[in-house]
Amino acid sequence: MLNHYPLLTILIFLPLAGCLLLLPFWNRAAIARSVAFGIAAVELALAGWLYSSWRVLEGAPTKLPGYLLLEDAPWIPAFGIRYTLGLDGISLLMVMLTSFTFCVALAVSWNAIKERVALFLTLMLVMEAGIMGVFLSLDLALFYLFWEIMLIPMFFLIGIWGHGRKIYSTLKFFLFTMFGSLLMLLAIIALHLLHARQSGVSTFGLPELLHTTLPFATQLWLFAAFFLAFAIKFPLFPLHTWLPDAHTDAPTAGSVVLAGLLLKTGSYGLIRFGYPLFPLAAQALTPLFYTLALLGIFYASLVAFAQEDMKRLIAYSSIGHMGYVAIGIAAWQPVALSGSILQMANHGVTTGALFCLIGMLDERAHTREIAAFGGVWGKMPLWSFFFLIFSLTSIGVPGLNSFVGEFLILAGTIKQSPLVVILSFVGIVLPLIYMVRLVQEVLFQKERQPLALTDLNLREITILAALLLLDLWVGVHPAPLLDMIHLPVQLLTGVAP
Amino acid sequence: MTSTDLMTLMPLMILAGGSVLVLLSGAVKPGGYLYGLAGALITAALLWNLLIPVDAGMPGLAVTPFSRFFATFLDSAGLIALLLASGYNRRRGIICEEYPATILFALAGMGAACAATDLLMLFLGLEAFTFAFYILVAIQRDSAKGGEAGLKYLLNGTLSAAILAMGMALVYAARGSLKLSELASANGTPEPLFMAGACLILLGMAFKLSLVPAHLWTADVYQGAPAPVTALLSTASKGASLAALLLLLPLFGRWRGLHDILWLTVLFSMVAGNLAALVQSNLKRMLAWSSVGQMGYIALALVALPAGGAGAAVFYLVGYAAAGLTAFGVISVLSGEGEDEQDTIETYRGLGYRNPLAGATLAVAMFSLAGIPPTAGFMGKFAVFSSALRSGEYALALVGILSAMVAVFFYLRLVVVMYMKPAEQPEETIRTLNISEIIVLLVPAAVMVLLGVYPQPLLELLEKILP
Numbered sequence: 001m002l003n004h005y006p007l008l009t010i011l012i013f014l015p016l017a018g019c020l021l022l023l024p025f026w027n028r029a030a031i032a033r034s035v036a037f038g039i040a041a042v043e044l045a046l047a048g049w050l051y052s053s054w055r056v057l058e059g060a061p062t063k064l065p066g067y068l069l070l071e072d073a074p075w076i077p078a079f080g081i082r083y084t085l086g087l088d089g090i091s092l093l094m095v096m097l098t099s100f101t102f103c104v105a106l107a108v109s110w111n112a113i114k115e116r117v118a119l120f121l122t123l124m125l126v127m128e129a130g131i132m133g134v135f136l137s138l139d140l141a142l143f144y145l146f147w148e149i150m151l152i153p154m155f156f157l158i159g160i161w162g163h164g165r166k167i168y169s170t171l172k173f174f175l176f177t178m179f180g181s182l183l184m185l186l187a188i189i190a191l192h193l194l195h196a197r198q199s200g201v202s203t204f205g206l207p208e209l210l211h212t213t214l215p216f217a218t219q220l221w222l223f224a225a226f227f228l229a230f231a232i233k234f235p236l237f238p239l240h241t242w243l244p245d246a247h248t249d250a251p252t253a254g255s256v257v258l259a260g261l262l263l264k265t266g267s268y269g270l271i272r273f274g275y276p277l278f279p280l281a282a283q284a285l286t287p288l289f290y291t292l293a294l295l296g297i298f299y300a301s302l303v304a305f306a307q308e309d310m311k312r313l314i315a316y317s318s319i320g321h322m323g324y325v326a327i328g329i330a331a332w333q334p335v336a337l338s339g340s341i342l343q344m345a346n347h348g349v350t351t352g353a354l355f356c357l358i359g360m361l362d363e364r365a366h367t368r369e370i371a372a373f374g375g376v377w378g379k380m381p382l383w384s385f386f387f388l389i390f391s392l393t394s395i396g397v398p399g400l401n402s403f404v405g406e407f408l409i410l411a412g413t414i415k416q417s418p419l420v421v422i423l424s425f426v427g428i429v430l431p432l433i434y435m436v437r438l439v440q441e442v443l444f445q446k447e448r449q450p451l452a453l454t455d456l457n458l459r460e461i462t463i464l465a466a467l468l469l470l471d472l473w474v475g476v477h478p479a480p481l482l483d484m485i486h487l488p489v490q491l492l493t494g495v496a497p
Numbered sequence: 498m499t500s501t502d503l504m505t506l507m508p509l510m511i512l513a514g515g516s517v518l519v520l521l522s523g524a525v526k527p528g529g530y531l532y533g534l535a536g537a538l539i540t541a542a543l544l545w546n547l548l549i550p551v552d553a554g555m556p557g558l559a560v561t562p563f564s565r566f567f568a569t570f571l572d573s574a575g576l577i578a579l580l581l582a583s584g585y586n587r588r589r590g591i592i593c594e595e596y597p598a599t600i601l602f603a604l605a606g607m608g609a610a611c612a613a614t615d616l617l618m619l620f621l622g623l624e625a626f627t628f629a630f631y632i633l634v635a636i637q638r639d640s641a642k643g644g645e646a647g648l649k650y651l652l653n654g655t656l657s658a659a660i661l662a663m664g665m666a667l668v669y670a671a672r673g674s675l676k677l678s679e680l681a682s683a684n685g686t687p688e689p690l691f692m693a694g695a696c697l698i699l700l701g702m703a704f705k706l707s708l709v710p711a712h713l714w715t716a717d718v719y720q721g722a723p724a725p726v727t728a729l730l731s732t733a734s735k736g737a738s739l740a741a742l743l744l745l746l747p748l749f750g751r752w753r754g755l756h757d758i759l760w761l762t763v764l765f766s767m768v769a770g771n772l773a774a775l776v777q778s779n780l781k782r783m784l785a786w787s788s789v790g791q792m793g794y795i796a797l798a799l800v801a802l803p804a805g806g807a808g809a810a811v812f813y814l815v816g817y818a819a820a821g822l823t824a825f826g827v828i829s830v831l832s833g834e835g836e837d838e839q840d841t842i843e844t845y846r847g848l849g850y851r852n853p854l855a856g857a858t859l860a861v862a863m864f865s866l867a868g869i870p871p872t873a874g875f876m877g878k879f880a881v882f883s884s885a886l887r888s889g890e891y892a893l894a895l896v897g898i899l900s901a902m903v904a905v906f907f908y909l910r911l912v913v914v915m916y917m918k919p920a921e922q923p924e925e926t927i928r929t930l931n932i933s934e935i936i937v938l939l940v941p942a943a944v945m946v947l948l949g950v951y952p953q954p955l956l957e958l959l960e961k962i963l964p
Binding site: 075076077078079116141144145148149151152155156159160166167170171174175178179182183185186189190192193 | 850864869870871875876879880882883886887894895898899901902905906909910913916917918951952953956957960
């Protein structure tokens with residue numbers, strides 16, 4: 001029944017339609033905020049409804065195994081591009097994460113963004129549409145289109161509402177990601193042409209392109225281009241330098257979306273397109289992938305330890321955490337891959353929450369220097385409570401979501417390469433060091449500067465409580481989510497036929 | 498001349514006769530109404546093209562779907578440039594009947610070039626509109642920059658005309674025919690005399706298209722000419738030249754040398770244009786250098802001619818023209834009464850808020866030129882690189898993508914200035930736009946977005962009309 005409606009199209013285009021709704025309220029910030037949040041809430045409700053009915057949908061299989069919903073229509077036949085959208089368990093998890101993150105990002109910036117509010121909201125909604133598109137596209141050209149479209153709002157978001165060296169940061173962010181994307185565009189076209197030469201069918205559809213037989217050398221070139229684009233977004237070790245700048249200078253909402261979603265598009269792309277399309281090349285490059293991931297974990301953790309700016313510290317910790325996601329993907333084994341996918345969502349929640357917390361502190365103290373704080377627990381007990389919990393999550397304390405993801409990743413990988421797992425266990429200790437330092441200096445030490453800090457208000461408590469609820473839910477009872485991604489993961493790793 | 502011939506030639510006659518009409522009316526009663534008259538004449542030619550599709554040939558000219566497509570495109574660009582000029586010229590005191598009359602004359606020349614079936618008519622058409630631009634570039638008589646630009650364009654232009662004429666003469670000497678169809682159908686390896694002529698023709702065309710090595714005039718002329726003239730020069734004249742080049746390319750048959758010459762031209766145009774644009778602080782110069790790069794992409798599609806490159810080239814051109822009209826259009830409408838136009842990039846600080854419409858359309862144009870979706874520029878690059886890869890031009894495609902990367906930086910720099918740097922004097926107001934200016938900026942911007950979202954109809958059309 002559900003698949004009679006173009007639900008996926010609605011998911012993508014509802015935020016765009018919402019932009020039109022904002023037009024009458026262009027100069028009335030309060031109403032515009034409510035309208036935009038309303039749209040984001042409808043998206044969340046839609047995602048929640050899809051989640052509640054995924055088992056029903058699985059009972060009525062679509063043409064493609066593993067997919068719950070499919071939409072397909074010709075779009076640009078002259079190029080062989082179709083408008084193909086598909087939703088499987090993995091996309092559904094990402095759609096849920098996206099709709100939730102945007103609600104959080106809009107709510108957290110309710111009072112922080114005071115200038116050009118309507119423009120800000122429009123950009124946020126366009127970005128939501130773009131990211132939804134990335135997670136739902138099954139046509140490579142369509143995917144690429146959304147992949148680029150989602151960058152434009154972020155470019156403006158950092159550049160207009162950012163702090164510090166915002167223009168430098170936003171250009172760096174845009175050019176880094178464009179560099180990888182453009183090479184990927186060439187690879188996508190090349191793959192399309194190779195397929196057309198083999199089968200005579202001109203298409204960018206993922207299901208068809210999966211059947212292209214490619215010699216190893218060709219696979220290697222094409223995979224390298226895809227890998228570069230995704231690794232920059234990820235971000236993997238030597239390509240990560242845009243991330244700390246972009247995060248530090250972005251407004252809180254921008255950081256939340258950046259950490260929560262944009263990084264995930266990189267790992268999602270690798271899972272959905274990179275590995276399945278070029279299995280041989282991916283296998284050959286696995287050692288490199290492991291190495292970069294491990295280097296990233298160690299390097300980011302060490303650099304994080306030396307940071308004075310709280311936001312920059314979390315940005316570096318983000319690189320380290322994404323390293324584990326990378327290891328799980330590199331192992332390409334059901335348990336590890338499930339862990340990676342779950343960890344993508346977990347990282348979005350945890351890091352998103354930490355950025356929210358720092359943003360709230362920054363709004364009150366107008367500084368993010370660790371050295372400026374101390375004894376915050378006495379002044380802002382509620383804030384400190386949430387900060388402590390999410391710091392513990394970040395370290396990987398059992399019962400909270402990160403533990404589940406990291407455990408699955410390492411448990412799955414150990415069969416493939418014990419050495420990597422041993423080294424990553426060492427890496428797990430490192431966040432402990434810098435997070436404990438952060439918590440200890442900010443929450444518990446003596447007050448170093450007389451700052452007038454008020455504790456959280458109801459809006460902020462609601463945001464953080466929602467994040468915490470998710471954190472605990474996945475930490476204690478991840479089974480429903482793991483069930484949801486079970487079949488797609490089996491299909492991807494070739495365990496299920 | 499039969500009545501069918503009259504019907505087919507009517508758009509050209511409206512434009513050419515209209516030019517004389519405007520000139521005469523101006524002598525009797527000068528005034529701003531002449532722009533309206535010229536606009537009405539262009540619209541009439543445009544509608545005739547669209548609504549009365551009669552295809553027929555006569556000596557030297559043949560109206561085909563190909564020529565009608567280009568005529569429609571060129572007349573639209575001409576109409577937009579004329580509307581831009583009417584306000585601009587009034588503000589800056591260029592009131593004279595020469596301006597609209599010359600534009601009509603230029604459009605007539607362009608129309609003839611697209612419909613030519615022999616070398617003579619092609620030369621006539623090309624040089625007719627180039628001649629019109631000699632006048633238009635220097636039309637602001639009291640402007641030193643305009644005079645300099647006019648002289649540079651004149652000197653370079655006459656040289657290239659001489660080269661073109663020499664090439665055609667050699668071709669005629671070798672084959673004894675001026676008909677394009679007869680010249681193209683000859684088989685076998687071309688004789689050296691013919692080849693020398695054809696190469697000279699190619700060099701002459703490179704001048705018109707601002708391709709390396711004949712690109713050096715571009716920056717000075719684009720900068721010195723009044724912005725509405727540059728708008729036309731950078732779009733319609735490129736369009737007509739591309740049409741002419743598409744008519745000329747069959748002359749080369751399957752000669753491998755053509756590929757090699759174009760290959761080098763494309764390489765250097767993409768790299769030189771985009772690198773030079775990187776360091777410009779004047780918006781018009783930046784757009785001029787970047788147009789050398791953009792023409793490189795169009796020529797890249799021509800290198801891949803056997804793999805459906807012609808359609809890609811023309812599609813790219815339409816997107817490029819929309820962006821060029823918008824960008825130079827914004828410069829035109831923002832330039833007030835002062836001596837200098839508003840063309841240094843720094844003066845665009847905060848434009849996105851001081852004049853949201855001009856800022857937004859200029860931003861769309863920059864995104865399109867940079868090839869970022871959902872704009873025509875992206876679809877154009879997609880088409881061009883698809884055909885390049887299909888014909889095996891991997892190296893050129895790679896260099897092209899990397900130079901496009903460079904281009905992203907300088908196009909976005911303007912967006913950064915417009916939206917992310919506060920204006921020095923926030924209260925400084927920008928003149929409000931009138932309705933015709935709003936339309937003139939919105940139409941090309943809408944074309945860019947529409948072609949970026951749904952390019953299929955234009956692609957289908959091009960597939961049908963291109964050989």
